[in-house]
Amino acid sequence: MxxxxxxxxxxxxxxxxxxxxxxxxxxxxxxxxxxxxxxxxxxxxxxxxxxxxxxxxxxxxxxxxxxxxxxxxxxxxxxxxxxxxxxxxxxxxxxxxxxxxxxxxxxxxxxxxxTPPVQPETAAVDMRQDIAAAMGSLTEDQQTVLSLRFLLDKSVAETAVLMDRSEDAVKNLQRRALAAMHRALQETGYERTSP
Missing domain, CATH: 1.10.1740.10 (RNA polymerase sigma factor, region 2, helix turn helix motif)
Known part of the structure; x- marks a missing residue:
């Protein structure tokens, strides 16, 4: 070295x-x-x-x-x-x-x-399934931005570098991804069943 x-x-x-x-x-x-x-x-x-x-x-x-x-x-x-x-x-x-x-x-x-195996009667399983389905409905870029930001805990600046985009583009993509997740979760009735 x-x-x-x-x-x-x-x-x-x-x-x-x-x-x-x-x-x-x-x-x-x-x-x-x-x-x-x-x-x-x-x-x-x-x-x-x-x-x-x-x-x-x-x-x-x-x-x-x-x-x-x-x-x-x-x-x-x-x-x-x-x-x-x-x-x-x-x-x-x-x-x-x-x-x-x-x-x-x-x-x-x-x-x-x-989803990891859990007791099927629990609300947590339903929530995980709803979230997994909602994530599956996102574009690949939307999935990538959410996984970098929330799964890998990358900052907006780090995510921008990793995705070769501006910080504003990452913020906009993240906002659209979260909005799409919200819509998809609403369609599954997730919000109606959560406390």
Whole structure:
């Protein structure tokens, strides 16, 4: 490892992010270990959320790093953190997985995995199912902004960088996503049954 400072914050922005991206492009094992250490958990959570807790999330999250390693020559650092590229790969792999499962007729299994197993008579199960259905009605960008903001606790600024959008665009997208969630939940009668 060189004596240069490496960004361990996970944001991968600035000189440190560019240096780490360069080292990863040179296929330095230490750089890839650091990328994995910094980003695996958030990539896994992102994929798990997309698959609604499907067991395959761990395999797909690991596959993100395999795809990234194979295609690092395609990554062009332009001030956008490498994490944004990893989330893009994760989003594509999760989407491909869902499509493949649907083609195989496993759509019902995916739907069943959308919520963790709980006693069916509880209101919490109904609420989770309503929320999962409402999330499923959102566009991919709307799902992404909500997962980055609320699942991964990213700030508006971090989300803007990761989605390659302005902060105002992220705020507007988030507002539209929450409004769409609200409408979808109203359609399910969720608000009428909640305390």
């Amino acid at each position: 060189s004596g240069e400072r490496i960004d361990r914050s996970g944001t991968g922005t600035g000189h440190e992010g560019e240096e780490l991206a360069r080292r990863a492009a040179d296929r330095e094992p230490e750089a890839w270990a650091l990328l994995f250490e910094q980003h695996y958990t958030s990539v896994y959570r992102f994929v798990r959320y997309r698959l609604r807790g499907a067991a395959e999330a761990e395999d797909i999250a690991a596959n993100v790093f395999e795809v990234a390693y194979t295609n690092i020559h395609r990554f062009d650092y332009r001030g956008v953190p490498i994490q944004a590229w990893l989330f893009g790969i994760a989003r594509n792999l999760a989407r491909d997985h869902i499509k493949k499962q649907q083609r195989r007729g496993y759509h019902e299994e995916i739907t069943e995995n959308m």
